[in-house]
C-alpha cells in the first residue's frame with residue numbers, strides 16, 4: 001500500500017494566533033449580512049413552519065409509499081423482501097402470504113415501516129425490483145402522539161399519493 | 173492415482189467419476205442434472221470441462237478419471253460454452269426470483285452470476301406453462317422455472333420406484349408433470365423439492381415463510397426414528413419474531429441417508445417450535461420429593477446419550493428404579509430409511525444397561541409412589557390418581573396438578589445418538605438458547 005505524507009498545518013505563528021482565520025471568517029459573514037440587508041427577497045432560510053418549502057421535487061426522499069399496478073390498481077409489491085434485506089436500519093417488517101386475486105402468487109400480508117428507525121437513505125427504493133416502494137410522496141414531516149403512530153402499515157403506505165408524474169408502478 | 177485439475181494435483185481412485193472427485197474436493201463445478209445420489213444423466217451439459225488432449229470439451233459427469241488426466245475448468249473457451257448452455261437453459265425462464273422461494277439457493281442464479289451475465293437474445297414472447305401447481309405431498313410445481321434436469325423424475329422412478337413424475341411434451345413445451353388424475357404421493361415425496369436445483373419444485377409447507385438468506389443452520393440428527401438421518405436445521409430469529417425453526421433439510425451422509433429424508437421426519441420440525449412455555453416447579457420441592465420411598469423413573473428412548481447418563485446417575489444416587497420403553501410402531505418401517513423403532517437412541521439405552529422390559533415396568537408402576545417421567549410420551553398426559561408425579565418435558569404441557577420441569581429440546585441442545593446400525597453421531601444446538609435449561613443443567617442442580 002502506498003503511503004502519502006501530508007504536510008501538517010497550523011504550526012506557523014500566523015496560524016497559531018488564530019486572529020487571521022477569525023477575521024477572514026467574519027469577512028464572509030459581513031459580506032452576506034450586508035447583502036441580505038440590502039435585498040431580503042433572496043434569503044436562503046425559511047420561517048418554517050409558517051412558511052413551507054416550495055422546492056420539494058419528486059427526487060426528494062420523503063415518506064415512503066407503496067405503489068399500485070396500472071392494470072387493476074392492486075398492490076405492486078410481491079413481498080420479495082429485497083427492501084427489508086437492503087435496509088440498514090432493519091425497520092421494514094414484512095409477512096408474506098399467498099395472493100388470492102390471481103394477479104400473481106405472492107404479496108405482503110403485513111408491511112410495516114417504522115419511520116422512527118428509518119434513516120431515509122432510500123436503499124429500499126433502489127432495491128425494489130417491482131418499483132413497488134417509492135419515496136416520492138414529498139412528505140417531509142411526520143407527526144404522531146405515540147411511537148406506534150410512526151409505524152406506517154400497508155394500508156397507510158398504499159394510500160399515500162406521489163408527487164411525481166408516474167403514479168403507478170413502472171415494473172413490467 | 174493422481175490427476176491435475178486447474179494445476180492442482182489431486183489424489184483419487186481408479187474408476188471414479190471426474191465430477192465426484194471435484195465435488196468431494198470442493199472444486200466448483202456447475203451442474204444441474206448430476207446428483208451424487210441419483211447418478212449421471214448427462215442432459216444438462218453444464219458440467220463441461222476441457223481435458224488436455226481431447227478435441228472438444230467434455231462433460232465431467234460422464235468422464236472417468238485416468239492416471240495423469242489434466243482438467244481445466246476455467247478458460248475463455250469453457251466459460252463461453254457454459255454461457256451459451258445457460259442462455260439456452262434460461263431462454264424461456266420466467267425469472268420471477270422475487271416470488272420464488274428458491275432465490276438465494278438457486279443454481280440458475282448462482283451460475284448466471286458466475287458465467288452468464290448476458291442480455292437475452294429472445295425476441296419472441298416466452299413460452300407459458302403451468303405455475304403454482306399443487307402436485308400433492310406438500311410439493312408445488314412451477315413448470316416455467318424447470319430446467320428439465322430430470323432429477324425429480326429419476327428420484328420417483330429409480331429411488332422410490334413409484335414413478336409419479338414424468339416429462340411431458342417435447343422441445344419448448346416439455347414440462348414436468350404427473351399423469352392426469354394422479355398426484356405425487358409417496359412417503360418420501362418432499363425430497364424432490366431439495367433435489368430440484370431451481371425453484372420449479374418448492375415446498376408448500378415452507379412456501380413464502382422466509383427468505384433463505386435470513387436463515388441460520390445447525391447440524392443435527394433427525395429424531396423421528398432409529399435411522400438417525402443427518403439433517404440441517406434451518407432457523408432464525410428476526411427483529412420482529414422470536415426464534416423459530418422453519419425447516420429440516422437432508423444433510424448428506426453416504427452411509428446413512430445419502431441426501432434423503434422421509435416426509436415424516438422432514439415435517440417433524442414443527443414439534444420443536446412447541447417448547448415448554450409454562451413455569452417450572454421449584455427445584456427445592458423436587459429435592460424434598462426425592463426423599464420418598466418407592467420411586468420409579470421412565471426415560472424417553474429419544475433422549476441423547478448424555479441426558480440418559482445424567483438420568484442414570486440421578487437414579488443411582490437416589491435409589492430410583494429406571495426404565496426406558498421403546499417407541500415401537502410396526503406400521504412405520506419400510507425397509508429403506510424408516511425403521512419400526514421410532515426411538516432415536518435405543519442403542520444408547522441398551523449400552524447403558526437401562527431396563528427396557530415392559531412387564532417389569534408395569535409391575536414397578538403399580539408399586540411406585542413417586543413417578544418421574546423424562547419426556548416419555550406414554551406417561552406425559554397420564555393421570556396418576558393418588559401417586560405423586562414429576563414431569564420433565566421438552567414439549568408444552570397444559571398446567572397439571574403434578575410437578576413439571578421444562579427442558580430444552582434437541583434443537584437447543586448438543587448430544588450424541590447411536591442409530592440402529594450402531595453408528596454414533598453428534599447433533600448440535602442452534603445459536604439461540606431456549607428459555608428452559610438443558611436437562612443436564614437441570615439435573616446438575618439436584619446434586
Ligand code: SF4
Pocket residue numbers: 083086087088089090091092113117118119120121122123124125
Ligand atoms: S429509507 Fe433506508 S432506512 Fe428507511 S426503510 Fe428504506 S432502506 Fe430502510
Ligand code: SF4
Pocket residue numbers: 076077078079080081082083084094124127128129130131132133270
Ligand atoms: S416493496 Fe419492493 S422490494 Fe420491498 S418486498 Fe415489495 S416488491 Fe420487494
Ligand code: SF4
Pocket residue numbers: 265266267268269270272273274275276278279280281317370371372
Ligand atoms: S428458479 Fe432460480 S432463477 Fe428461476 S425464478 Fe426461482 S430463484 Fe429465480
Ligand code: SF4
Pocket residue numbers: 317318319320321322323324325348367368369370372373
Ligand atoms: S422440476 Fe426441478 S428437478 Fe425436476 S426436472 Fe425440473 S428442474 Fe429438474
Ligand code: FES
Pocket residue numbers: 202203204205206213214215216217218219220231232233234
Ligand atoms: S451435470 Fe453433467 S450433464 Fe448435467
